[in-house]
Amino acid sequence: MTLSEKAWKHIRERHPELSNYDGLIKDTLARPDAILKGNLRETKAVRFTTKTHLGPEYLLVVFREEGGQKNIITAYFTSNLKRIKGEPIWKA
Numbered sequence: 001m002t003l004s005e006k007a008w009k010h011i012r013e014r015h016p017e018l019s020n021y022d023g024l025i026k027d028t029l030a031r032p033d034a035i036l037k038g039n040l041r042e043t044k045a046v047r048f049t050t051k052t053h054l055g056p057e058y059l060l061v062v063f064r065e066e067g068g069q070k071n072i073i074t075a076y077f078t079s080n081l082k083r084i085k086g087e088p089i090w091k092a
Contacts, residue, residue: 004071
């Protein structure tokens with residue numbers, strides 16, 4: 001899995017609440033609760049966590065798989081699963 005400096009900068013700028021959670025982002029991609037297929041060739045990994053400064057949240061990590069490598073595009077917290085769009089591919 002790859003979290004490029006460009007993607008990490010994007011996440012920190014657009015979602016500053018994730019600045020201290022790079023490990024959780026990688027862990028969500030490695031061990032998600034669910035995987036969804038996006039509309040633009042992206043895939044979404046979702047994991048529920050109680051270990052945030054915001055309280056219990058779902059972490060959504062958006063990535064593309066290219067050449068067998070998972071490249072992270074962005075990530076964000078949400079408390080509302082209904083806002084996450086995508087076709088379910090896998091669920092734990």
